[in-house]
Amino acid sequence: MQNIWTRVAQLRRPCRCPQCLHTAQGIARRAGTANTNAVRPKYWTSSTFWYSGIFAAAATFDAGVKQRRREQWDQAIADVKQELGQAVHVDGDVDVDQKLAVHAESYAVEKHTTTSSTDKTLEDAVVPQADNHETQPTSTSAFHPLDPEMQWKEEIEQYVDSSIGRRKRARWPANTGHDLNVFHLPPQSIYADDRRKRKADATRWTEKKLKTVELQTELLLMTFFAWLRHREAKGLSCEDAARAVPPEFAGKIRHYVKLTRGEFYGAVTIKAADAEHVRKTPTLAFGQNFEFQRRSGNEQLCNYVQDGLGDYRSMQSDMNAAIRGLFDQADNKHLAAPQYLAKVFYNLSVSTAPPNVDTYNTLITRLHRLGHTLLTRSAIISFLRAKLRPNEVSLAAILNFRTDTDDPEGFRYFVERMMGGGKRGEFLMEAAPWTERCLNHGNRILARDDGRMVQKPHATPMVFTALLRGVLRFEGFEEVLRVTQAWAKEGWGLDVDGFSVLLKDCAERSDWTAGFAVWRQIERLLNRHTLRPGTVNLWTLADMLQLCTLAGDRKEFDRVMSLASDSHPAQVRAGILTNLVLRMRDEYAAKRVAEQDDNPQDYSSAESGEPPTRRTFKVFAQYHKMEKAAETKLRAKPTPTHLEKDDSREAEHQ
Structure with a gap:
């Protein structure tokens, strides 16, 4: 020196x-x-x-610089607390009959203690990990104050393409579960390397599997025709959909829309019967020809083949890219619902390559986001009946759909299938016949009494977050703690996104003790993986600031504000974080009031508790009922207003 x-x-x-x-x-x-x-x-x-x-x-x-900086922070924190305190005081003066009325006990938060039962449970659920920096947290955008759940769902949609040539590759996030071992991943996983995917792409489906996927895709197309028939019954013409596709497929649209209800659903019955016949046909040995003859009246809408050279893989990739592009145009309002749906299902019909897991992931996530509840449900049924192996996006998307549509029975049914314990012995995946249970598979391989080897999904934070989100919705926070501790034994853990969902629930309930325990887990994840530390969502920081304000914990408030200034400096300086805290406080208060008077809608599962064929008819029965009701309403009020509004989002069924 x-x-x-x-x-x-x-x-x-x-x-x-x-x-x-x-x-x-x-x-x-x-x-x-x-x-x-x-x-x-x-x-x-x-x-x-x-x-x-x-x-x-x-x-x-x-010392002078530090003193001035400390004074600035004290003034900023005092301003924030003053605004929050004034907002709480104003809400306390609101009349109890108003929408934003807040009960006194909502803000009765006691000072936290250093340990709690929630804290201990979450600590016990942390799987010991090696002291290394091989795992990387998923970075999130900090420039838009998105709800953490909405941002998490958008991140899931980014990984619908799991092919070898995918542009965006998933990184294993820092979590409380097991470390990533690429040798234990299934080839369809979004985290699997190209070597495993290339080896899986070299295999071919059996004739029975190919015919099963073909018929299930045709049934999915029939639900699209049923959707158009419902529009026609409301007085909305299907010509805009027919004009968006080539003449051959346009003729099929006009044909099925103009059929009587008896003729249309009779055609559905015949097609479903053929699909059931293929399902019950015994699997033939390798090299034997699978003979299948369609019944009279079962028009072939798809014709899928797999060539020996593997050219169909490039066709699959082109079809998936085209479908994603159509949904992007729908998001940008460049195409109306009849147009982009007609183009999407036309691609499924005209392609000679069968849809794969990426195709169904795109359909499920994007149809759900666009508000097509029944079409999303039909895509899920088609995917499960086609017996394709799901990956992390498939599992998370289906669980999220069950949660978002208030379907507890369907949610439980799917979780049971994930773990190989369905009511009728159903499961999602079966291990290869030569698979033996060994240490490499851990608890993923379950030997059944009938000799079949059930394969459970690989433990990933994305799927576990979706699962706990549903448990939180249907069972509550205490059940989440129990599930977290029980599933941790098999390597399941949460990342920052998962803990953010739990922290949001704690903020809604003004539960400081549980919220502080969840926040400590978030801090430990950030501190343990320092090579590429993740960024906490702005909404998550606002949730924690709200809890700190209600608890009167100045020290923790300062720590959270310091983290917010380091990770989101522009939003903090612009006052966005303060506005978020105020906005969320009002929204949570309104939600608590609304939950007391709201009667939840019945979204009973289309799959649970019914045989496979009847589960399919649940959706068609709903369309049949909607079509009949729309025709009755149209005859009662034959006014031009029926032609003015395109109810493409099926809002009445959400």
Whole structure:
């Protein structure tokens, strides 16, 4: 240090030590002439008094900067707390009959203790991990104050393409579960490497599997025709859908829409009977031809083949890209619902390559986001009946759909199938016949009494977050703690997104003790994985600030504000974070009031508790009922208003 200050003082220019040289050549030259060109310090620059004065001045200046910064923070925090306190006071004066009325006990929060039962449960659910930095948290955008659940769902949609040539590759997030082991991942996983995917792509489906997927896709197309028939019954023409596709498929649209109800649903019955016949046909040995003859009246809408050279893989990729592009145009309002749906289902019909897991993931996630509840349900039924192996996006998307549509029975049914314990012995995946249960599979392989080897999904934070989100919705926070602790034994854990969902629930209930325990888990994840630390969503920070304000914990409030300033400086300076806290407080209060008077809608599962064929007819029965009711209403009020509104989002069924 003395030599550095001596050179600066005497030469009046930057030091030429190896740390300050910019090129390797400069370092080499400096090393060769180090002794001959050494700068001898003068007496006045090497004085102890000289250095003491320099460091004293620096310390004084630094102390002044810190003091001014501390005063600014105190003033900012005081302003935030004053605004929050005024908002709470204003709401306390609102009449109890108004929508934003808040009960007194909603804000009765006691001072937290250092430990709690929630804290202990969450700590017990953390799976011990190796001390390394191989796992990377998923980075999130901090420039838009999105709800953490909405942002998490959008991130799921980014990984619908799990093919080898995918543009966006998923990174394993920091979580409380097991570390990632790529050798234990199934090939359809979004985290699997290209080697495993390439090996899986080299295999071919059996003739029975190919015919099963073909018939299930045709039944999915029939639900689209039923959707058009419902529009026609409301007085909305199907010509806009027919004009959006080539003449051959347009003729099929007009044909099925113009059929009587008896003729149309008779055709559905015949097609479903053929699908059931294929399902019950015994699986043939390798090399034997699978013979199948369609029944009379079962028009072939799809014709899928798999060539020996694997060219169908590129066709699958092109079809999936085209479908994603159509949904993007729908999001941008460039296409109306009849147009983009007609184009999507036309692609499924005209393609010679069968849909794969990426195709169904795109259909389920995008149809759900666009509000097509019955079509989404039909896509899920088709996917499960086609017996395709799901990946993380499939499982999370189906669980989210069950949760968002208030379908507890369907949610439980699907979770039971995930774990191989369905009511009728149903499961999602079966291990290969030569698979033996060994240490590499852990608890994922379940041997049944009938000799079949059931394969459970690989433990991933994305799926576990979707599962706990449904448990939280239907069972409550206490059940979430129990499930978290029980599933942790099999390697399931939560990432920052999962804990953000739990923290939001704690903020809604004004539960400081549980919320603080959840927040500590978030902090531990951020501190443990320091190579690429993740960013906490702005809404999550607002949830924690709200809890700190209600609890009166100034120390924790300052810590959260410091983290917010480091991760979201622009939003904090602009006052967005403060506005979020105020907005969320009002929304949570209104939600608590609305839940007391709201009667939940009945979204009973189309799948649970029914045989496979009858589950399919649940959707068609709903369309049949809607079509009949629309025709009755149209005859009762034959006014032009029926032609003015395109109810493409099926809002009446959500």
